[in-house]
Amino acid sequence: MSFHPQMAYGAAFHKSSRALEDEGPAFVYTPENRARFDEIVTRYPPDRRRSAVLPALYLAQDQEGYITANAIRHVAELLGITRADVEDVVSFYTMFYTRPVGTFVLQVCRTLPCAVNGAERVTESLVERLGIKPGETDPTRTFTLLEVECLGACDRAPVVMVNDAWHECQKPEDVGKLIDDLRARGDAALSGCHHVVERKG
Amino acid sequence: MDPILTRYVREPKAFTLDFYLQHEGYDALKLALTKEPDQIIEMVKASGLRGRGGAGFPTGMKWQFVDKKIEPRYIACNADESEPGTFKDHLLMERNPHLLIEGCAIGCYAIGAKIAYIYIRGEFLHVQHVLEHAIDEAYARGFLGKNILGSGFDCDVYVHRGAGAYEAGEETALLESLEGKRAQPRNKPPFPAVVGLYNRPTAVNNVETLCNVPLIVAKGPQWYAALGPEKNGGPKLYCVSGHVKRPGVYEASMRITLRELIEGFAGGVPDGHTLKAVIPGGSSVPILMPDQLDTQASFDGIQKAGSLLGSAAIVVLDDTTCMVWLAENLLRFYRHESCGKCTPCREGTDWLHQILRRIERGEGQMRDLDLLTSVANNIAGKTLCAFGDAAVTPVLTTLKHFRHEYEAHIQEGRCTLPASWRARQMAGTKH
Ligand SMILES: Cc1cc2nc3c(=O)[nH]c(=O)nc-3n(C[C@H](O)[C@H](O)[C@H](O)COP(=O)(O)O)c2cc1C
Ligand code: SF4
Ligand code: FES
Numbered sequence: 001m002s003f004h005p006q007m008a009y010g011a012a013f014h015k016s017s018r019a020l021e022d023e024g025p026a027f028v029y030t031p032e033n034r035a036r037f038d039e040i041v042t043r044y045p046p047d048r049r050r051s052a053v054l055p056a057l058y059l060a061q062d063q064e065g066y067i068t069a070n071a072i073r074h075v076a077e078l079l080g081i082t083r084a085d086v087e088d089v090v091s092f093y094t095m096f097y098t099r100p101v102g103t104f105v106l107q108v109c110r111t112l113p114c115a116v117n118g119a120e121r122v123t124e125s126l127v128e129r130l131g132i133k134p135g136e137t138d139p140t141r142t143f144t145l146l147e148v149e150c151l152g153a154c155d156r157a158p159v160v161m162v163n164d165a166w167h168e169c170q171k172p173e174d175v176g177k178l179i180d181d182l183r184a185r186g187d188a189a190l191s192g193c194h195h196v197v198e199r200k201g
Numbered sequence: 202m203d204p205i206l207t208r209y210v211r212e213p214k215a216f217t218l219d220f221y222l223q224h225e226g227y228d229a230l231k232l233a234l235t236k237e238p239d240q241i242i243e244m245v246k247a248s249g250l251r252g253r254g255g256a257g258f259p260t261g262m263k264w265q266f267v268d269k270k271i272e273p274r275y276i277a278c279n280a281d282e283s284e285p286g287t288f289k290d291h292l293l294m295e296r297n298p299h300l301l302i303e304g305c306a307i308g309c310y311a312i313g314a315k316i317a318y319i320y321i322r323g324e325f326l327h328v329q330h331v332l333e334h335a336i337d338e339a340y341a342r343g344f345l346g347k348n349i350l351g352s353g354f355d356c357d358v359y360v361h362r363g364a365g366a367y368e369a370g371e372e373t374a375l376l377e378s379l380e381g382k383r384a385q386p387r388n389k390p391p392f393p394a395v396v397g398l399y400n401r402p403t404a405v406n407n408v409e410t411l412c413n414v415p416l417i418v419a420k421g422p423q424w425y426a427a428l429g430p431e432k433n434g435g436p437k438l439y440c441v442s443g444h445v446k447r448p449g450v451y452e453a454s455m456r457i458t459l460r461e462l463i464e465g466f467a468g469g470v471p472d473g474h475t476l477k478a479v480i481p482g483g484s485s486v487p488i489l490m491p492d493q494l495d496t497q498a499s500f501d502g503i504q505k506a507g508s509l510l511g512s513a514a515i516v517v518l519d520d521t522t523c524m525v526w527l528a529e530n531l532l533r534f535y536r537h538e539s540c541g542k543c544t545p546c547r548e549g550t551d552w553l554h555q556i557l558r559r560i561e562r563g564e565g566q567m568r569d570l571d572l573l574t575s576v577a578n579n580i581a582g583k584t585l586c587a588f589g590d591a592a593v594t595p596v597l598t599t600l601k602h603f604r605h606e607y608e609a610h611i612q613e614g615r616c617t618l619p620a621s622w623r624a625r626q627m628a629g630t631k632h
Contacts, residue, residue, distance in 0.1 A: 043359045048399055050381035054364050079381075092383040092540075093364035095323045111285045112484060112530050113442040113516055149367065149534050150285040150484075151324050154442035154514075155449045164326040 024068020033059045049079045066097040102137045102144040107161040110147045113154035122158050125172035165190035202454040205436045210296035218338040221299040229415035233307045234352040241311040247422035249434045254407030255511050257500040266394035267312045268402040275403040276308050276317035281370035284483035286514030289438040290408035291328045298335035304411030309356045316357045323364045367538035372405040385542040386586040429455040433499035441467040444519035455499035474519040482511025485591030487598040523616050524603035528595045529557040535592035546589040549580040563614035
């Protein structure tokens, strides 16, 4: 990522402009997450526990909703690496949040194949509907809106990822319904992938 | 050619072990375990299989380069699939996961590795669940784990989830990421085959590449090579997206032409529009023009036409596409995804994007065009990894074929392409 002073960083989530949220609440894994962590580290050589840092951070993020400084400390201690090592990783990868996000994180893909199919209008429609800009969370903390790069489902453009679920072929006029559905039914409204292989004809 | 890799993907139970076993599943692994590892490498070499991740490097050769004197060795399967326009690997993993697992096991056997890590991009969580379930099934029936099928060969397959970084798809950056660090590439040489994961010899192979290995073992290298033109054997998955009526993944022999793929399989551009340009291999390769549609969509065919097959991500653009806008869109992607390790790429992608943005807004000047070329030439060939060359391609190729659109933007202070209004209105950009 560029660190040029003239750079317009755009969405406040950009990795280079993130600051850690104070210390956050005290953090230790729940017993279930600790058990999963203990299983995950066995996949890597004993002297390479650091390899488990991404899965370990996902566990922390699932538990707390975002990565706090205390979570970083906990993960660093468990892996036997420094906090700086963990923070280095957290600040590089875009899927870790360093401050609270909404219940539903809406990620609109904006890369070329989605863009030529109207992705920017999908974003506009969401901006209008939610009253927040990309990078922001609404006051009720229900929705966070983000623009992301190619999600790898360009045949179903435009794609909006809601938390970990894909919503494909989203028209600007559809996303209003998506928002209503999420409000009304919560997680049950998440769809996921419906893959079909095209055939000639 | 009838689909092979994707033959059963529409079957509801295609991803289960039972279904796979009913359709000759794991027969190739059984056969492979009766041969010597070197024989498998010879078969893969004879088949001419070329890597499906982007570079088209012969897989057998890569496996041969793996240093057999050093233990342990690893396979790192590249399931990062982040090149814009590419969406084939997750289809294989979601609908035919056992094929990949079988490919990983045979690959490990061939190079003498005991562990394969499948590095899957973070956004594919639903795919990861399917894959992990399939791996559990394979362990339960003895196709993975200790002493596989009584052969004395041990093999573990683990899924490792990335966390949102395009650059993690570059093979050495992928290894760094697997080691728990930032996804920033290493200097090459040494190549991963010699110094790879944990400094041990490692074969980094794309998902589709590994899915071809069981076919080669089961049906023989000659059969495999004969599926396509010379040096471009086997089945190939094509991802067609953009302005086409039926975007999707299409499997074909590499004898197929771009025209057959775009106009035949994908139904051509929407009615009332004409084709303007085709990006044949992901966001980072040169544009081909409509008069080049009869190009054979093979590694060599596309290269002869002046572009690259890359990840076979065919992005089709009709007459509503403004090429300045296109370059701006892609450079925003590259600026965002640059890993920041080397200066020309980190700073240069930002400069390119800034210049493109001001031209796009109608605030550009004629000298900006030379500036674009100059910045691009100061990135290309001067970076640590191939990302730098990739990032400047959209700029240079649109300047080459559509310089008049840049000039019109600058002279008129806006986009003058009448047809582009539809796309622009769709995209909602202010004009
Ligand atoms: C910037 C960059 C991004 C890449 N992304 C991917 C990717 O997402 N998936 C992939 O399979 N290969 C990707 N590659 C290619 C890999 O570096 C590597 O060549 C490939 O995984 C080798 O596997 P193969 O020989 O089976 O193709 C990328 C390369 C570069 C330079
Ligand atoms: S070329 Fe770009 S992506 Fe590659 S190492 Fe340099 S900064 Fe990173
Ligand atoms: S461009 Fe949106 S999913 Fe690929």
